[in-house]
Amino acid sequence: MGRYLVRRVLYGLLVLVGVNLLTFALFFTVNTPDDMARLNIGGKRVTQDQIDKWKAERGYDKPLYVNAKETGLRQVTNTVFWERSVSLFALQFGRSDASGASDIGHEIGERMVVSLQLAVPLFVLQVIASVGFALVLVFFKNSRIDFWGVVLCVLMLSISSLFYIIVGQFLFSRVLRLVPISGWAGGLDAVRFLVLPMLLSLLSRLGTEGRLYRAMFLEEIGRDYVRTARAKGLGEAVVLGRHVLRNALIPIITSAGSYLPYVFLGSLVFESFFGIPGLGAYAIEAISGQDFAIVRSMVFIGSLLYVASYVLVDVAYTWVDPRVRLQ
């Protein structure tokens, strides 16, 4: 188990290296630092002096991969690649490209706290709601409830999350005036601002996940042990709740685990719609402001969370199902 985990972690690191190379190449081979400078300064007439100054301020005036002017190790370290990519592994994010250059690491630290307040309860509620909904459908299988439940699922998963947000804001904030439309406050006040995005996010994924889990449970229900349990005289609720749910945990963990990184990054759209100053909103701001330094840091963090969640899922397997021996 220990050795397996070490291997997984090392592989994860390798993946991160790949991500880094990929995004770096993507950003700097398609566009030169000059292009980026021109874009950031804006305007039609940009002089070479302005460009050079912009590049020097942000450290883009060095060679990309190999610095021929230096000697020894400095040939590699005194380059854009080293300063802007390798340092990410030490969680040194540097400064943003925008004019009022802020420290990205500091921003991320502050925003992560906000994102987590939305993400952690949401993740837990999401799994409970979807699994619960699916269990109800399976309990009433081949009845009217099941039929219309699935129809509802298909309808719900055909609706864009943007519609949920706009209708939800309109209904709950404008018409009923139950919660503020958007905004943020620290401490306990945050609850007021979090209720609506959380509810809408739950709703927007309920169709997809409810149907997925229902199919998983139905497949599990066809197995021999379920027949045995029923033959013993156990009630349907006990069969479902105790036996089927336990055995369906592995697929549930897999699908929930793959969703974990997105939860931590904060649902991009939800955060920006509701004015919640989390990581998702930060990423969207960076995208619309074409701030590559921030976008690359966010990509790195996203991949880091992805890799971490996969290791966690592996650990969860052994905990749920003792038959799974990691090697």
Add this chain to the structure above:
Amino acid sequence: MMWPKLVLLWSDVAVLLLVVALGFVAWRVRGDAQRRRDWLKVFRQPAALCSAVVLGVFLLVAVADSLHFRRALPTAGGNAVAYATRVESGLDVVLDPLVRGREVTYSAPLASRAFAKATVGTERVYPRLLHGGAHLVDDTTERTGDVLVRALGGLVAGAVAAGAFALAVGWLAMGRAGFGRARRGETAVPWGTALLTVTVLGALVGAVVSLAPHYHVLGTDRTGNDVLYQALKSVRTAFVIGTLSTLATLPLAVGLGIVAGYFRGWVDEAVQYLYTVLSSIPNVLLIAACVLMMQVFLDTHPELFETGAERADLRLFLLCVILGLTGWAGLCRLVRAETLKLRELEYVQAATAFGVGPWRIMARHVFPNVVHLVVISTVLDFSALVLYEAVLSYVGVGVDPTMNSFGGMINLARSEMSRDPVVWWSFAAAFGFMVSLVLVANLFADGVRDAFDPRARVFRARRPVSAKEAGG
């Protein structure tokens, strides 16, 4: 008579090629008994059949909107022919009244007066619209009756025309005997359901067609443009993204998947590493990064396009390529697993024993047996991509802002919904069109998945059988 200049945009070529390819595939399927059985299984399900009909109508709109041209401008004799800078499509010609019926600003659906008060002379009144209900003498008393008469007339005429059309096609295709069987519901394919769908659609279209030249059926937006027109134009954008992006994933997903599964060893390791790296990057961020790159490229190369439409279209096309290049990991994983299984089967072993080369085996024996995965994932991804387009356009990394798209409509609707009184029709139009497109795509995809891969069923709920039906 001066001929317009045909404009072949990148995505047009792709859409037209797609239609040709669909025709080719249909022709091949007719000749292949196994494939024909599979597809028949799809169309045997009433839900899948209905959604196929509706999807067909959407496809028709998208294709009509993909035939672009620039009108020739009238010139003084002898001069070289000049062409309009505006690129129009076949759909624009059909919807010409909507394009020209531009109002000043917002107007509600089927309204004859503007949405906001304006000063006429010295009074503040709701002014009459320039086009909506302009034929009415006294709009306050006549409007409701006029709308009802037109809508009902169109409804009936559309239903009759569509129903007759469907019956005629059925008669021609099946002959008298086959038609009788279909009428009694004895055929494998539920033709009755298809006929009903066509008739209902015809009625809807009929009502809209009879109203549209005289009213703004779905109202107008802030700049006075018809919302129905925008929604119909958005269908093409959604369709292009949905189909081209999945097509763009196929070469990498299928090629690398088969190669990895067949050769195993280091090739497999490399391919696995590649798709793990790709799928570990949050999708929206990766796409955003790629789109930003593309944007800079387009900005620095303005000489590549003659008109704004060409630029917007190249952006759409490149967006599809990006979505394809970033989205192949899922299908690749499936194809690889399937190939790992296939390469151990007897017929592949036999082929190896006969000395058939690996590339030939992959092309002749492995590829045809993973096609069902490709079909399933193509139709499944379609609806997901249509939804995705809206989110990406909202984030600002989707299609060009000048191009009509559902994401763009929603984005504008967002501020309209917070106005007082609420301007709800743009939002409702985007909602209605998008949900119906995605819903039918989902239903069709479920049908395809059930028919082609019974193992991966989503366990559709069966309609509960009532006691009477069960007894009799």
